[in-house]
Amino acid sequence: MIVQPEGLNEVGTAAGPSATAADQALERRAIPEATVARLAIYLRVLVALGETGTGTVSSESLAAAAGVNSAKLRKDLSYLGSYGVRGVGYDVAVLTERINQTLGLQQDRAVALIGLGHLGRALAGYDGFASRGFRIAAILDADPAIVGSTLRGVTVRHVDALAEVVAEADIAIAVVTVPVDAAQDVCDRLVAAGVTSILNFAPTVLTVPAHVDVRKVDLAAELQILSFHDSRKSGRADVAVGR
Amino acid sequence: MIVQPEGLNEVGTAAGPSATAADQALERRAIPEATVARLAIYLRVLVALGETGTGTVSSESLAAAAGVNSAKLRKDLSYLGSYGVRGVGYDVAVLTERINQTLGLQQDRAVALIGLGHLGRALAGYDGFASRGFRIAAILDADPAIVGSTLRGVTVRHVDALAEVVAEADIAIAVVTVPVDAAQDVCDRLVAAGVTSILNFAPTVLTVPAHVDVRKVDLAAELQILSFHDSRKSGRADVAVGR
DNA sequence: ACGATTTTGTGAATGCCTTCACAAGGGCGT
DNA sequence: ACGCCCTTGTGAAGGCATTCACAAAATCGT
Numbered sequence A, B: 001m002i003v004q005p006e007g008l009n010e011v012g013t014a015a016g017p018s019a020t021a022a023d024q025a026l027e028r029r030a031i032p033e034a035t036v037a038r039l040a041i042y043l044r045v046l047v048a049l050g051e052t053g054t055g056t057v058s059s060e061s062l063a064a065a066a067g068v069n070s071a072k073l074r075k076d077l078s079y080l081g082s083y084g085v086r087g088v089g090y091d092v093a094v095l096t097e098r099i100n101q102t103l104g105l106q107q108d109r110a111v112a113l114i115g116l117g118h119l120g121r122a123l124a125g126y127d128g129f130a131s132r133g134f135r136i137a138a139i140l141d142a143d144p145a146i147v148g149s150t151l152r153g154v155t156v157r158h159v160d161a162l163a164e165v166v167a168e169a170d171i172a173i174a175v176v177t178v179p180v181d182a183a184q185d186v187c188d189r190l191v192a193a194g195v196t197s198i199l200n201f202a203p204t205v206l207t208v209p210a211h212v213d214v215r216k217v218d219l220a221a222e223l224q225i226l227s228f229h230d231s232r233k234s235g236r237a238d239v240a241v242g243r
Numbered sequence C: 001a002c003g004a005t006t007t008t009g010t011g012a013a014t015g016c017c018t019t020c021a022c023a024a025g026g027g028c029g030t
Numbered sequence D: 001a002c003g004c005c006c007t008t009g010t011g012a013a014g015g016c017a018t019t020c021a022c023a024a025a026a027t028c029g030t
Helices: A021-027 A033-051 A059-066 A070-078 A092-102 A118-124 A159-169 A180-193 A219-233 A237-241 B021-027 B033-051 B059-066 B070-078 B092-102 B118-124 B159-169 B180-193 B219-233 B237-241
Strands: A089-091 A109-114 A134-141 A154-158 A173-176 A197-200 A213-216 B089-091 B109-114 B134-141 B154-158 B173-176 B197-200 B213-216
Touching: A033 A059, A033 A070, A033 A092, A033 B219, A059 A070, A059 A089, A089 A092, A109 A118, A109 A159, A109 A180, A109 B219, A118 A134, A118 B118, A134 A159, A134 B219, A154 A159, A159 A180, A173 A180, A173 B219, A180 A197, A197 B219, A213 B219, A219 B033, A219 B109, A219 B134, A219 B173, A219 B197, A219 B213, B033 B059, B033 B070, B033 B092, B059 B070, B059 B089, B089 B092, B109 B118, B109 B159, B109 B180, B118 B134, B134 B159, B154 B159, B159 B180, B173 B180, B180 B197
Parallel strands: A109 A134, A109 A173, A134 A154, A173 A197, A197 A213, B109 B134, B109 B173, B134 B154, B173 B197, B197 B213
Antiparallel strands: none
């Protein structure tokens, strides 16, 4: 049972009902948020298929591998255009490329990592970022003891130099792993420096202007959601207690 | 989960003498998945308010602090019963307690952590778990070099002992931070051992029986979603390239 | 060349979630 | 006590997202 609706993450983009005809032509139909989230999954499966030498794949089997039903997958892909062949399926290489393009993964992107605690270090060492075109171009922290040290070829800078660092490396995406108390402040500075996308691991709601996207990863909340479902399965102890 | 048991969907309105008191106490209305995810956020805000000594809070200000609109918040809370006072607001302590109860957070829960790489270590050291009633009761890894060492008072066991460890500590929730290739195998073993809720950090789709809940945290996917929105903001370079 | 077979792409139907808008309820001042 | 003001709780409406189900391609075998 896969309990994961839209859950915690929300992107606040007001993509807008006000698209011009030119925009329409250039952009195709607006891609639903739920579809974007799944494209990333399809992409991973496609890359894996490509590595095994698979040339084409049907919506049925691609959907199975991605854990969704095939109608949904086909509808998702239809937002990208018509890239399948009836009676055959999708060309793995072509579709991979098309999704990469749609997600804007063709250029590699400079990412700043703010906060080098346990989690920050773990993320710095996570191959999944680099291998998908996200290059950690800057690491910032507030602790003078680690500023100046080098991690994965990147020198740790002080968070007070945030504006310069962001400008130098042309950074648009930041990953925030600072303590809760510092999160909104760091966030404000990032926004002021021109960052437009933030992945927030601090367990707090960040307030940002409308043009900035925030996605939140909230580990404790994830466990609490599991706890909710779990307590409903086993005996309903909570109900016995409560009125 | 979305089991949707009895047909109590159409809740009798305030005046309606519909369900018996016993029914109310046992079942309540089914809580939408989207609401459950937000309860965790409300809870965090409420706890913070409680610490500042705030006694009551209106839906308007609680909603603002949680980053949602007030109608949504009120509807969410209405699934838990009627705990507000018109003209006044919600009692912070009462509501905190009620959400804790709903999420099944009154008992503390034993969690197993499988995989002690960078991310696993970071999670082991994360206070947010322990402080919310999730006790890391077991740590497992496949590397003989670290099996036997102690982390945060817990001795690392070999992943082959998974079944015994789960049984000993009565574990229902597992956090999986093993490499992709090992994830499905570990998952299968967890399920066989009786674990019913899994938080998966490995970037792969886990296949599980219907009675098991899986939630996935996919860091690379999060960045890709940000990338999508980002590339639509800045100049639309991808569209210029692509057809 | 053509029908059988496969699989896509998509209108239509359905269902879930959010938002609106307001009646009902509760406290407070006079 | 009474009326005013505030805020909840919730029907109803509106929007998205998912699922259904089938016509429209495209291949393959004969």
